[in-house]
Each structure stands twice: as C-alpha cells, then as structure tokens.
Amino acid sequence: MAVAAVPAGGIAGHIHPEPQGFVRRYVFSLDHKIIGIQYIITAFVFMVLAGLLAEVIRTQLLNANGGFVAPDTYNEVYSVHGSAMVWLVIIPVLTGGFGNLVFPLQIGARDVAFPWLNMLSFWIFPVAGLMLFSSFLMGAPTAGWMEYPPVSLQGAAGTSMWAAAIFLVGVSSTMTGINFVVTILKMRAPGMTFTRMPLFVWGQFATAPLLMIATTALAAALAALFIERQFGVPFFDPTKGGSPVMWQHMFWFYSHPAVYIMILPAFGIISEVLPTFSRKPIFGYKLIAFSSMAIALAGFMVWAHHMFTSGLAPFLQIPFMIITFVIGVPTGIKIFSWTATLWRGKIHYTTAMLFAIGFVGLFTLGGITGIFLAAIPFDLHVHGTYFIVGHIHYVLVGGSLMGVFAGMYYWFPKMSGRLLNETLGKLHFWLFFIGFNGTFIPMHWLGMLGMPREVATYDPQFTFWNRFESFSSYLMTFAILIFFVNVLWSIRNGKRSGPNPWGARTLEWQIPSPPNYYNFKHIPTIYGLPYDFSQPLPYKGLEEELTDSPPPVAAGAH
Ligand code: HEM
Ligand SMILES: [Cu+2]
Numbered sequence: 001m002a003v004a005a006v007p008a009g010g011i012a013g014h015i016h017p018e019p020q021g022f023v024r025r026y027v028f029s030l031d032h033k034i035i036g037i038q039y040i041i042t043a044f045v046f047m048v049l050a051g052l053l054a055e056v057i058r059t060q061l062l063n064a065n066g067g068f069v070a071p072d073t074y075n076e077v078y079s080v081h082g083s084a085m086v087w088l089v090i091i092p093v094l095t096g097g098f099g100n101l102v103f104p105l106q107i108g109a110r111d112v113a114f115p116w117l118n119m120l121s122f123w124i125f126p127v128a129g130l131m132l133f134s135s136f137l138m139g140a141p142t143a144g145w146m147e148y149p150p151v152s153l154q155g156a157a158g159t160s161m162w163a164a165a166i167f168l169v170g171v172s173s174t175m176t177g178i179n180f181v182v183t184i185l186k187m188r189a190p191g192m193t194f195t196r197m198p199l200f201v202w203g204q205f206a207t208a209p210l211l212m213i214a215t216t217a218l219a220a221a222l223a224a225l226f227i228e229r230q231f232g233v234p235f236f237d238p239t240k241g242g243s244p245v246m247w248q249h250m251f252w253f254y255s256h257p258a259v260y261i262m263i264l265p266a267f268g269i270i271s272e273v274l275p276t277f278s279r280k281p282i283f284g285y286k287l288i289a290f291s292s293m294a295i296a297l298a299g300f301m302v303w304a305h306h307m308f309t310s311g312l313a314p315f316l317q318i319p320f321m322i323i324t325f326v327i328g329v330p331t332g333i334k335i336f337s338w339t340a341t342l343w344r345g346k347i348h349y350t351t352a353m354l355f356a357i358g359f360v361g362l363f364t365l366g367g368i369t370g371i372f373l374a375a376i377p378f379d380l381h382v383h384g385t386y387f388i389v390g391h392i393h394y395v396l397v398g399g400s401l402m403g404v405f406a407g408m409y410y411w412f413p414k415m416s417g418r419l420l421n422e423t424l425g426k427l428h429f430w431l432f433f434i435g436f437n438g439t440f441i442p443m444h445w446l447g448m449l450g451m452p453r454e455v456a457t458y459d460p461q462f463t464f465w466n467r468f469e470s471f472s473s474y475l476m477t478f479a480i481l482i483f484f485v486n487v488l489w490s491i492r493n494g495k496r497s498g499p500n501p502w503g504a505r506t507l508e509w510q511i512p513s514p515p516n517y518y519n520f521k522h523i524p525t526i527y528g529l530p531y532d533f534s535q536p537l538p539y540k541g542l543e544e545e546l547t548d549s550p551p552p553v554a555a556g557a558h
Helices: 022-027 032-058 071-108 113-136 159-188 199-231 244-261 264-278 285-301 316-343 351-374 376-382 386-416 421-447 461-491
Strands: none
Touching: 022 032, 022 113, 022 159, 032 113, 032 386, 032 461, 071 113, 071 159, 071 244, 071 264, 113 159, 159 199, 199 244, 199 264, 199 285, 199 316, 244 264, 244 461, 264 285, 264 316, 264 351, 264 386, 285 316, 316 351, 316 376, 351 386, 351 421, 376 386, 376 421, 386 461, 421 461
C-alpha cells in the first residue's frame, strides 16, 4: 500500500539487491548500518591502544621522579594518546559510527546519500590509524596532540607521519560531513519535517557542517607543517620568518569546532536516552535542536580562547572571552532541558540511562570549568597546567565517552538483536564513574597549585594526589574491561531483544533488530514528533515491517 507515498523513482524508493558473500557484505560493505558497526569496532580497537598509552602515563606519574619510561618516550606517549583519542576514537565513533548506524534509520531513509563515499570514508580511517601508531617506529611526535611549532618542527620523522595520518582522518571526516548533510537535507521520509526530526538527527545535522568546514582549516595547517618539515618551506619557524602563532590560529580554528564535533552527537544520544527512560516527552525540543545549531555556529568564533597566553593583543582577547561566555548559554539551556525531562518522569534506571544521567552531571562540571577558563585572568593562571587536563577529561570522557557508552547500551540491540547484560553494565557504570572522578577531580586543584601538564616528573608535594589518580585510573580501565567482556559475551549469549526492547518511539525501533538490508519495506509517512509517550505513534505505513512479507519492488528500483 504505502508504496504510493514514495515519490515514484525518488531516491528513497530504491531497493538494491542484498550483496552475497562475506567480503561484499561485511568488509567492503555499502550498507550504512554495517559501515557504522565497522567504525565502532575500529574505534574501540584504537581505544584499547590509546588507553594502554594512558596507563603508561599514569604509571609514570606514580612517582614524582617518574622512572617508568624515559622522558622522551613519555612525550611520545601522551602525544599519541591524545591524538588517537581525539581523531581515532571519539570523532569516528560518534560521527561515522553512531551517525551511520542510527540517523538514516531515524529519518526513514534506506541508506546515506553516497554509499560508495561512505565506504571510502571508512576505509581511510583504519589506514590513517595504523599510520599514526606506526610513528612510534620512527620517533613519534612529542609536542602533544596540538603539535605546536617550533617543537613539532624539531621532532623525528614520526611527526611528519602524524601530520599525514591526521590529514587523512580529516579527508575521511570531510567526506562523511558532506554525506550526512546531503542525506539529512534530501532523504528524509515524507512528513519528516525539520521540526519532527529526532534530536539525535539534529545532533548529527549540527555536527556535519563542522566536519565539512572546520576540517579543511586543519588540513591546510597539517599540509603546511608537513611541507615545512620535509621540504623546508618556512611557514612556522620564526628564525626563518615563519610564525608559530599562525599554527595556533589554524589549529584552533579547527580544534575548537572539533570539540563540538566530539560533543554535539553525544548530546544527541543523551536526548534520545533520557526521554525514553523517563517515559516523558523531551522538554524543550526546539530549544535543544536550535541550541545545537547555535553552539555549532558560535563555535567558529571562539578559537583564540586557547591562545590567551600567546601574546594576542588585549583588545582582541576580550571579544573571544565574551563570545566564549555566550556559548555557555545554549549549553546551559540543554542542561536545563535534560534536567526538566527527568523531572517527575517515570525513570527506568537501565545502564543506558545511568550513563545518560552521569553524562548530565559530569558534563556540567566540565562545562563550568570551561566558563572559568574563558575568563582571561583565571586562564592566565592555569593555562598549561593540570587544570586544563581536568577540564578536557570532564567534557570528553565524562561527556563524550559516557555518551558513547549510553549509546552502546541503548543501540546494541538494534545492531545485534541482543541486549547487553545489565548486571555487568551496572558494574561497568559504577566502577567507571568512581574511577573517572578519582582520576580527574584532583587535577583541578593540582593545576591551580601549579602542576604543569605534559611533563614526565613533578614536584614531590603532589605525590599523594598523583598516586590517588593513578590508582583510580586503573579502576576505570578495569571498568572498561568489563564493558568489553560484556560486549563479547552478549553478542552470542545476550537476551534476545526483539524489535523494541525499550518501548522507544523513534523510527529505528519500529523495525526488526537488526534491521533488514533495505531498512524499510515501505518508506513510512511521519505525522509528528516522536517523543509524546501519551499519544499513538506518529507514523503510517509501518504495518508490514515486522511481518515476513517480502519488500515490494519500488518504482525506480534497479
Ligand atoms: C561551556 C562550554 C565550554 C567552555 C566555555 C570551554 C572553554 C575552554 C577554554 C577557555 C579552554 C582553553 C584553556 C587553556 O588552554 O588555557 C578550553 C580548553 C579545552 N576544552 Fe573547553 N570549553 C567548553 C566545553 C568543552 C567541550 C564540550 C569540549 C569537548 C568535548 C571541550 C574541550 C576542550 C579541550 C580539548 C581543551 C584543551 C585543549 C588543550 O589545550 O589540550 N571544551 N575550553
Ligand atoms: Cu575551545
């Protein structure tokens, strides 16, 4: 019946025959769901490697005079740790991973707009990751994940490899951004107007232009660094007329928007999990949707808040401070809306929900220290100290990574047809939550007391809290180990979930788990927002999705 609702010959109507054979299905797949899972698995593999590097850092810092690895090696370890966590874990898992897996289903599409491009984007990613880690073989970068010149001009060959690897990740991100923008603009099912899109789709929609636009600035900076290192063209070397501060501008023009690439999709995940397990419509749908766009836009105007100590003219510092404060407003609006969603809800404390609630608390702490840092006088005091390390881990681990875990517990059934084990899940959550806070809270006062970041030894007066942090970090690592055990065990032995184990209302839950190759037998028509739990579902044309009937051959199929 509902075939008529699909514009004849429109892209939404195509059903391609499912490819046969392992390689076409699972290796060089064109299916957005498989590509999403490929991203997620690859990012978790890199997370294990980057996590091991983190534990090398924490083990080194057990003692004030270090001694676990040589100081040069220590520099390499934290540089690759940070680079890998940002570019090989958080960005890919949230965009290529959950983005691919979930949002095309949520807008009622059969795939993304450019499936071949999608496959290419994915396959660049593991190659770039191996390149980054291979830099250890030739002397890894030593100037941190920001690789400021002149130090990054002096390092061994691995820094050039780093630049090439991150450049490739950037190419992959840019292509993913283009793909997602076009998909969301062009391939929504009939009736899926912008203000009916699930909030996860809004999160991806706000992120995709950042992937497209900001990443090009990074690519230019990386190319320049590579060219200077390999061919001696002096972009950044001050002794030859270059400007090291120019690198900082180019780097942060990308990397401040990049912090939103790493958080907006996680905001989207949380905005799905909270209403589902509060059994209440999300509070302030439009506020959440539009504040993501506002954050994305304003994110391009604050980059120099990372450069208050770089000699920037004071009259230029002030606007950067003010606009950074202003970004706190849409961010606060979201926190308010999530809290109001919980208010008087019928809360189901599933593991996904625990991670989502944990996200709201921990991200808020990280956001507040961000506002501290936006204030120039405070920033001058703590820039380059452990306070910054505290801030970034509250937003990136307490925020982004907790969002990833919430998304894993929530959508694992959609990927695999099975639930993750809830007992192991809760153990994972609580140990992680305790270990995380123990690791990163003391960094705030250590930083204010003057402990610098990125050094292999420290003043002995800081020994107690550093040991406290290191032991807490082992607990956190153990919690993540439980998560991996849970995933591996549940893939085979988890409880079968059925199509909609959570009673959730967005489109992906109205079709089988895992969904069919072509996602929807008939493209549904959408009549309203997905979040109103007291109303019937706002969809038509889904009647046959859970039956055995074969998909119709839509007009225009080939
Ligand atoms: C209200 C929100 C936020 C504000 C006002 C804010 C503000 C700031 C400021 C002013 C700095 C520079 C500190 C310095 O180096 O002296 C900073 C650093 C940083 N922030 Fe935020 N931030 C916010 C949210 C976030 C979020 C959501 C993320 C990522 C998910 C993030 C990631 C980072 C990172 C990675 C750095 C440090 C980079 C480095 O030096 O290694 N921030 N933040
Ligand atoms: Cu920033």
